[in-house]
Amino acid sequence: MSKCNLDHSVEDVQQKFNSQSKWLPEDVRLLFHEFIVRNPSQTTLNEMFHLLKKYDLVDEQERKERDRKIKWLILNKEDTNA
Numbered sequence: 001m002s003k004c005n006l007d008h009s010v011e012d013v014q015q016k017f018n019s020q021s022k023w024l025p026e027d028v029r030l031l032f033h034e035f036i037v038r039n040p041s042q043t044t045l046n047e048m049f050h051l052l053k054k055y056d057l058v059d060e061q062e063r064k065e066r067d068r069k070i071k072w073l074i075l076n077k078e079d080t081n082a
Contacts, residue, residue: 007042008049017048020055023063028070035074048073 008016014036021029035048051066051073058066 006046008045010036010040010045013045013049013052016052020052023056024070025067028067028074031071031074040073044073 017024017032021032024032040048048070051070055063055066
């Protein structure tokens, strides 16, 4: 994935998720709300946005890698509200 210098808002990430959700695995779709309500850092939002970007166009191997990274972001990133 290419590096982007734009910061993506929670709304941007939510919209990108909504546009790609039909291609995402069910477990990722079910966990996504947990990610958004945690108030993720700007870096984490940017990472998630780019993992979701053009998800529908990547091959199966790339999807599996993105799925792994998305799940890691959802399940293992710290809560920034703490």
